[in-house]
Amino acid sequence: xxxxxxxxxxxxxxxxxxxxxxxxxxxxxxxxxxxxxxxxxxxxxxxxxxxxxxxxxxxxxxxxxxxxxxxxxxxxxxxxxxxxxxxxxxxxxxxxxxxxxxxxxxxxxxxxxxxxxxxxxxxxxxxxxxxxxxxxxxxxxxxxxxxxxxxxxxxxxxxx
Numbered sequence: 001x002x003x004x005x006x007x008x009x010x011x012x013x014x015x016x017x018x019x020x021x022x023x024x025x026x027x028x029x030x031x032x033x034x035x036x037x038x039x040x041x042x043x044x045x046x047x048x049x050x051x052x053x054x055x056x057x058x059x060x061x062x063x064x065x066x067x068x069x070x071x072x073x074x075x076x077x078x079x080x081x082x083x084x085x086x087x088x089x090x091x092x093x094x095x096x097x098x099x100x101x102x103x104x105x106x107x108x109x110x111x112x113x114x115x116x117x118x119x120x121x122x123x124x125x126x127x128x129x130x131x132x133x134x135x136x137x138x139x140x141x142x143x144x145x146x147x148x149x150x151x152x153x154x155x156x157x158x159x160x
Contacts, residue, residue, distance in 0.1 A: 059087040066092045076103045 063077040066089055079102065084091050096105055140156060147153045 062087050063092055067096075070096065070105070072096065072100075072103065072105050076105075079103070 059081060060077060063080050064074040067074050067076055067080070070093075079099070080092055080095050081087075083099070084095060097107055100106060143156045144153055147156060
């Protein structure tokens with residue numbers, strides 16, 4: 001029972017202190033605090049609305065830029081924005097792959113590699129790598145023309 005009496009005394013002391021503080025500060029202090037709180041809440045609400053507006057505009061701009069870069073009509077941004085929560089290039093690209101047929105978009109598909117053309121190009125490369133260039137032919141002709149003996153001509157022709 002002594003604990004109950006102790007708690008009751010604490011509650012009475014607390015109530016007395018609150019009553020004294022209200023009397024010393026008056027109701028004006030509490031009213032001013034409430035007024036300041038309402039002003040803060042109003043300001044927070046305004047800032048939240050501005051943030052939501054800027055976020056929406058940013059998302060719209062981002063989606064339009066991505067669509068434009070992919071050659072899609074930017075009016076499709078409304079459809080994309082309704083379906084996506086997070087806006088980034090990957091999300092919009094995935095949306096276009098899944099729903100592109102709604103707006104007439106077909107993703108670029110990689111063309112199959114033509115192995116015959118690759119083989120032909122490799123053959124051309126191997127031939128041109130071993131071929132003599134005009135400058136090299138002219139150099140050999142000049143060396144032969146300036147040679148003073150048969151041995152020099154033979155060494156030029158043998159590539160030494």
